[in-house]
Amino acid sequence: MSLDFLLEIGTEEIPHWMIPGALEQLRKLDLLGATPEVEATPRRLVVRATGVPDRTPDTEQVVKGPPISAGDKAAEGFARKQGADASALRKSGNYYELVKKVSGRAARDILAESLPAAILGIQWPKTMFWTTRDGPRFIRPIRWLVALLGEQVIPFEIAGVKSGNVTRGHRQLGASAIPVTIASYESELRKNGVILAAHERRHKIEKEAADLGAKLDGDLVETLTYITEFPTAIKGDFDPAYLALPAEVLTTVMRHHQKYFSVEDGAGLAPHFVAVMNTSGDPDGLVKHGNERVLRARFNDARFFWDVDQSKKLADRVDDLAHVTFQAKLGSYKEKTDRVVALVKELGGNAHAQRAALLSKCDLTTEMVKEFTDLQGVVGGLYAKVQGEPEPVWRAIYEHYQPLSMEDSIPATPEGQIVALADKLDTLRSCFSIGLVPSGSKDPFALRRAAQGVVKILVEAKLDYKLGWLAQDGLYEFLIERIQHYFREIRGFKYDEVNAVMASGCGTLADVEARLTALAAVRPTENFEPLAASFKRIRNILKQAEFQPSQPLDPALLETGPERDLHSAFEKVRAATDGSPYLDALGSVASLRPRVDLFFDKILVNAPDARIRTNRLTLLHQLLTEFSTIADFSEIVTSGDQKS
Amino acid sequence: MDTYQDTVFKLKRYWADRGAIIQEPYDVEVGAGTMCPETFLRVLGPKPYRVAYVQPSRRPADGRYGENPNRLYKHQQLQVILKPTPDDVIEQYLGSLKAIGIDLSKHDIKFEEDNWESPTLGAWGIGWQVMLDGLEITQFTYFQQCGGIDLDLAPAELTYGLERLCAFLQNVESVFDIEWAPGFKYRDVRLTDEVQFSVYNFETANVERLWRLLAEHEAECKDLLKQYEKYPEKGRFPVLAAYDQVLKCSHLFNLLDARGAISVTERVGVIKRVRDLAVGVAKLWADQQSESEGAAA
Numbered sequence: 001m002s003l004d005f006l007l008e009i010g011t012e013e014i015p016h017w018m019i020p021g022a023l024e025q026l027r028k029l030d031l032l033g034a035t036p037e038v039e040a041t042p043r044r045l046v047v048r049a050t051g052v053p054d055r056t057p058d059t060e061q062v063v064k065g066p067p068i069s070a071g072d073k074a075a076e077g078f079a080r081k082q083g084a085d086a087s088a089l090r091k092s093g094n095y096y097e098l099v100k101k102v103s104g105r106a107a108r109d110i111l112a113e114s115l116p117a118a119i120l121g122i123q124w125p126k127t128m129f130w131t132t133r134d135g136p137r138f139i140r141p142i143r144w145l146v147a148l149l150g151e152q153v154i155p156f157e158i159a160g161v162k163s164g165n166v167t168r169g170h171r172q173l174g175a176s177a178i179p180v181t182i183a184s185y186e187s188e189l190r191k192n193g194v195i196l197a198a199h200e201r202r203h204k205i206e207k208e209a210a211d212l213g214a215k216l217d218g219d220l221v222e223t224l225t226y227i228t229e230f231p232t233a234i235k236g237d238f239d240p241a242y243l244a245l246p247a248e249v250l251t252t253v254m255r256h257h258q259k260y261f262s263v264e265d266g267a268g269l270a271p272h273f274v275a276v277m278n279t280s281g282d283p284d285g286l287v288k289h290g291n292e293r294v295l296r297a298r299f300n301d302a303r304f305f306w307d308v309d310q311s312k313k314l315a316d317r318v319d320d321l322a323h324v325t326f327q328a329k330l331g332s333y334k335e336k337t338d339r340v341v342a343l344v345k346e347l348g349g350n351a352h353a354q355r356a357a358l359l360s361k362c363d364l365t366t367e368m369v370k371e372f373t374d375l376q377g378v379v380g381g382l383y384a385k386v387q388g389e390p391e392p393v394w395r396a397i398y399e400h401y402q403p404l405s406m407e408d409s410i411p412a413t414p415e416g417q418i419v420a421l422a423d424k425l426d427t428l429r430s431c432f433s434i435g436l437v438p439s440g441s442k443d444p445f446a447l448r449r450a451a452q453g454v455v456k457i458l459v460e461a462k463l464d465y466k467l468g469w470l471a472q473d474g475l476y477e478f479l480i481e482r483i484q485h486y487f488r489e490i491r492g493f494k495y496d497e498v499n500a501v502m503a504s505g506c507g508t509l510a511d512v513e514a515r516l517t518a519l520a521a522v523r524p525t526e527n528f529e530p531l532a533a534s535f536k537r538i539r540n541i542l543k544q545a546e547f548q549p550s551q552p553l554d555p556a557l558l559e560t561g562p563e564r565d566l567h568s569a570f571e572k573v574r575a576a577t578d579g580s581p582y583l584d585a586l587g588s589v590a591s592l593r594p595r596v597d598l599f600f601d602k603i604l605v606n607a608p609d610a611r612i613r614t615n616r617l618t619l620l621h622q623l624l625t626e627f628s629t630i631a632d633f634s635e636i637v638t639s640g641d642q643k644s
Numbered sequence: 645m646d647t648y649q650d651t652v653f654k655l656k657r658y659w660a661d662r663g664a665i666i667q668e669p670y671d672v673e674v675g676a677g678t679m680c681p682e683t684f685l686r687v688l689g690p691k692p693y694r695v696a697y698v699q700p701s702r703r704p705a706d707g708r709y710g711e712n713p714n715r716l717y718k719h720q721q722l723q724v725i726l727k728p729t730p731d732d733v734i735e736q737y738l739g740s741l742k743a744i745g746i747d748l749s750k751h752d753i754k755f756e757e758d759n760w761e762s763p764t765l766g767a768w769g770i771g772w773q774v775m776l777d778g779l780e781i782t783q784f785t786y787f788q789q790c791g792g793i794d795l796d797l798a799p800a801e802l803t804y805g806l807e808r809l810c811a812f813l814q815n816v817e818s819v820f821d822i823e824w825a826p827g828f829k830y831r832d833v834r835l836t837d838e839v840q841f842s843v844y845n846f847e848t849a850n851v852e853r854l855w856r857l858l859a860e861h862e863a864e865c866k867d868l869l870k871q872y873e874k875y876p877e878k879g880r881f882p883v884l885a886a887y888d889q890v891l892k893c894s895h896l897f898n899l900l901d902a903r904g905a906i907s908v909t910e911r912v913g914v915i916k917r918v919r920d921l922a923v924g925v926a927k928l929w930a931d932q933q934s935e936s937e938g939a940a941a
Contacts, residue, residue: 012734013772015757042755126759128770128786130729130798140770141786143731160731171738172748227754258778275778277752287752290777290812297714297817304712323907 003107003150005031005049006182008167009119010144013042016226018124018139025122030114032056032107039196041229043168046196048182052149056104065089065096111154115147119158131159144168148182170194170229172279193280194229201225205276208233214261214274223259228278235263236292240271242299245306248378249368253298256374258291305367313387314380317362324364327445330430333361339430343422347465353415356396359384360419363397377401403453406490410457417461424450424457425470432475451482458509459486467506480506487512493520496637503632518582519631527593528586534596535633538620541605547617557615562598567619569595574626582630589627596623648810648824651744652698655722655804658743659696662736664724667697672888673895676701676762677723677803681887684765687727687787688926689933690796696724698806702895704845704902710831710838713818717841718834720806727799729786737784737802741776745813752777760785764894764915766792766923769801781809791926792919845902854903858896862917865889869924878935883928890921 007029014022023038026047034049063082066074068091075096079086082098089096120136127137136142136159147154147163156163167185169175173193180188186196195201202225210216212235224231242250247269254260254273263272275291282288321334330336337358344357363369363380372379381398389397396415400423403410411417427450431437438447458465471479484502487493493516501515522528541547558564569592577585605620607613627633646654656666670680677683677699686693699721707717726733734755738748758773760783771785783803787795807819807830814822820831868886875881897914900906906914 013755013757126770128788128798130786132728132798133794133796141729141731171734171753176735227756260778275752278754279749279752282750282752284750286750287777290751290779293812293815293817294778300713328912 001054002034002051003054004148004182005034005047005052005111006146006148006185007047007115007154008144008146008185009045009142010146010168011043011045011138011142012140013227014040014045014139016042016223019045019226022122022124022139029118032110040198040226041194041196041201042227043171043229044194044196052107054108054150055106056110058104059102061100061102063098063100064092065098067094068096069094108149108152108154111147111149112156115154115163116156116158135159146180146185151181168192170279173230195231198225201228201231205231205233209261209274209276212274213263213270213272215264217255217261220255220259220261224276227259228276230278230280231276232280232282233274233276234282234288234291236260236273236275236288236295238271238273238292238295238299242303243269243271245299245302246382248375248382249302249306249372250299252372252375253302254295256372257298258295260291260295301371302368305371309366309368309383310386314359314362314383314389315387317365318358320365321361324361327431327436329434333364336426336430337361339426340419340422343426344418347418347422349418349422350415352390352392353396353418355389356384356393356400356415356419357422359389359393360397360400360423403456405449406452406456406486410453410460414461417457417463421454421457421463424453428454428475428478429471432473432478437474437478447478448482451479452486454479455482455486455509456490459513462510464508464510466508483509483512487516491516496635497523497631500631500633500635503635504628504630515582515630518586521583522586522590523636525587525590527590529636529638531590531593531596532633532636533638534593534600535624535627536636536638537600538624539634542617542621542624545606545617547621549618549621551614551618553618553622554611554615557612558619559603559612562595562602563616563619566592566595566599566623570619570623570626586630589630645814645823646745647826648806648814648822648830651810651813652722652806654744655740656696656698658740659694659724662694664694664696664726667695669697669699672891673702674699674891675703675894675898677721678762678767678801679765679891679894680723681884683723683725683801684767684790684922685884685887685926685929686725687790687795687799687801688793688930691727691933692797693725693727693799696722698722702841702898704841704898707838707842707845707902709842710820710835713820714808714811716807716819716834717838717845722802722804722806724802724804725799726802728797729800733800737774737782740802744809746776755784758783764897764918764922765790766919766926771801776812779808779812781805781812791929792923793926793930845899849899849903851900851903851905854896854900854905858893858900858914861889861892861896862921865893865921865925869921869928872928872931878932881928881932883925883932886921886928887925890918890925893918893921 019040022045023040026038026045027036029036029047031049031052034052036047036049039046065078075089076086078096079089079098082100084098089098120138124139127139129135129137130141142158142161144166145158145161145163146165146167147156148165153163153165165179167178167180167189169178169189169192175192178188178192189196202221205221205224206216212233250269251262254262260273260275263270263274273295277287318337319334321337322332324333326333326336341354341357344353360380363376363383366379368379369376377400378398381394384394384397392413392415395413396419399411399416400419402408402420411420427445428447431445431447436445457463467479468476480502483506484498487498488495497516497519501512501519506512558567573588573592577588605616607616660666667682670682674680680699682695682697686695700718701721702718704717706715708715730736742748754775755772756775759770761768767790769785769787771783773780774782774784781804785801786798787801788798789795807822810822811819816822820829820835822830824830824833865886868882872881897918
């Protein structure tokens with residue numbers, strides 16, 4: 001017989017961003033073969049399943065007994081020890097054996113034992129204790145537990161809370177003790193103000209917010225989905241006079257500080273917002289009124305900061321940066337600014353880029369950025385604009401923190417690209433110079449993000465700085481790793497293609513990209529992988545022979561036939577590919593395949609005559625070196641590798 | 645409509661009915677209700693305790709000469725400590741909102757993650773900011789560590805920002821318009837305080853002397869801490885007096901900070917000096933408590 005299963009871990013409000021990760025883990029809950037379905041609200045993590053066997057099957061265990069030759073006494077003794085009658089023994093070869101029946105266990109008993117550890121075993125970014133220091137740890141206190149298998153409660157206890165069949169409703173909209181069955185569970189919750197399914201809450205938020213004119217925003221929808229049990233959107237208004245403030249500032253206040261959606265009309269931001277409540281309605285308009293009041297105070301602050309900040313121009317704040325620490329050992333932002341300006345110059349940045357670099361960090365001293373730190377750079381750009389800096393300058397300041405993630409776009413202007421590159425590169429160089437290197441999950445200065453930004457800008461802006469010139473030693477290696485990551489994870493190239501191209505050196509990233517693109521294009525052609533396999537063979541032969549080229553190839557020593565043919569074909573391809581686009585070059589190299597195959601087929605590299613042997617190795621070495629400038633083909637994983 | 649003081653009375657009554665001792669504010673300057681010995685020291689050790697008090701909290705750098713409708717140099721916090729935390733702590737908390745006239749069925753309440761940490765006190769906890777119609781009205785924290793010591797129990801700390809809460813209840817835009825008592829507004833009671841202390845904190849406090857005072861209070865605290873080990877009757881040793889010195893140091897640090905006298909590089913160092921004192925005091929207090937329990941047993 002198989003049974004349905006329900007587990008509800010009732011908690012105090014779990015931080016929204018941790019819920020999906022916890023559900024991923026609960027999806028792997030061991031339910032004796034049944035597949036867990038998971039769901040959650042901020043106050044409950046829920047696992048449901050059908051088809052849980054009511055018990056594990058009975059099994060048989062064979063116990064080996066004494067040799068038959070040991071006699072009846074020994075057999076009886078063995079049987080007694082096993083709690084069986086001697087008549088139950090059977091003969092197997094020269095020995096007695098006993099077949100014992102092992103009864104299966106009730107699933108309810110197994111789960112009663114395993115669930116507490118499984119629940120407390122969920123990994124959270126940060127946990128707490130709430131009973132005593134030695135008590136259980138969880139993300140927030142566990143306040144109730146529903147655990148049912150069929151109609152029966154699976155009995156266990158965590159932190160003094162006993163499992164049962166009683167759930168709780170929404171804090172305002174529902175009852176505080178609701179007996180449920182597996183069948184009635186979700187509908188009882190609904191009657192008590194809880195929409196259990198996240199997709200349903202998400203849909204309700206999206207629909208209602210969109211109907212009220214909200215500009216939807218995926219991240220915010222997701223956040224609101226997991227901080228509400230019964231989301232309802234309402235629209236509020238603000239004084240249009242606040243629209244005089246930059247849209248960036250208004251949006252940040254609404255989105256990040258108040259978790260509101262902004263509302264746009266044809267002309268841009270409209271003087272409205274959409275808030276999502278965790279309740280079913282706002283009959284007296286009190287919630288709307290309260291939220292409007294809060295927003296007004298926030299906007300007033302922002303306007304105050306804006307006005308105060310205009311009393312001192314960005315250009316007059318450069319020296320103030322001496323009082324803002326960049327990093328204890330690396331000094332102030334003034335020092336960082338000086339380095340970035342010099343680096344921009346070194347990178348060939350024009351006067352606008354240099355000016356932008358000089359002003360880029362000045363907004364750190366403004367009240368606006370102290371209050372709204374997410375807006376660093378953006379605020380500087382906006383201030384520079386109203387203070388009359390030329391467009392390339394203010395735009396570069398505005399966008400110099402970009403890209404903030406791998407999905408974010410790079411700065412749009414050349415000045416912005418150079419300042420952003422110099423800023424990040426300086427952070428990386430400085431931190432590496434004092435040994436602040438990310439390790440494992442520790443990366444307090446977000447150096448991976450900075451490095452990723454450097455890579456993204458170099459590739460996507462097609463900047464032709466050589467990597468070896470921008471970075472050395474540890475930082476060079478670190479950037480190489482990030483480059484591989486970028487091309488693999490973001491651009492979707494295969495890892496062996498990335499390895500092959502990178503093994504041939506890393507000059508400018510635009511060049512790496514061009515070689516990768518060519519390699520990926522030529523890879524599916526018929527000659528390519530076999531040729532790659534041959535290159536691997538060549539590399540192994542050279543390695544085994546510990547071959548170091550010491551003299552030029554002597555064409556006179558080449559044997560007529562496959563060897564001479566390969567050589568002349570090689571010379572032709574070499575001449576043809578010199579300076580041609582990578583894709584054509586790779587195509588020509590791939591066309592060598594039949595010659596290479598024939599060579600290996602017919603020619604003994606390890607010739608008895610040392611002169612001939614050396615000459616052949618020289619030929620192979622030249623072949624490998626010559627055609628490894630685009631990619632090291634021996635890095636390509638071919639079907640032969642996978643088999644071995 | 646309730647006046648400010650009515651609301652305070654109701655909250656105190658509510659928590660008194662739930663077994664809390666109603667304490668008076670601590671009489672040394674503090675930056676937050678958490679710093680009072682009634683919280684900082686009482687949360688240590690295994691002894692159950694429940695207390696509620698209003699604590700005027702001084703944050704010199706937040707002063708605005710009484711010109712900003714929401715920012716104050718000194719604001720009033722109602723601090724509740726429940727040790728150990730009752731299982732229905734959130735229901736009790738929501739009950740306190742009903743007690744001051746908030747009809748929860750007509751409002752939107754959310755608990756949003758907000759963990760609390762005080763580097764100066766070596767203390768941290770896990771919790772939320774409680775949002776009422778988008779306004780943060782309470783900081784709710786489960787204390788985990790204090791004075792660098794892992795706590796035996798995890799007390800719940802509820803901190804109500806009284807000005808915000810009352811401005812909301814009375815539906816006024818500026819805290820200065822809150823009616824404190826019939827016929828008296830917050831402005832009448834506190835504006836002069838805000839103006840004069842903003843002038844002092846930002847303009848006239850003598851920086852050199854403040855540094856000296858900081859050093860003196862630090863020295864007094866250190867001297868005391870050193871004597872504990874050899875002191876014959878541990879239970880009588882003035883750990884509480886040493887803690888007052890920590891509070892003095894903390895307040896002087898805040899004053900110097902408001903005065904712009906602490907450079908960024910110095911900042912970390914001074915915070916560490918104060919934390920070392922706080923950690924030292926917490927250690928002695930915990931020791932003293934376990935000694936007295938040993939004696940009682």
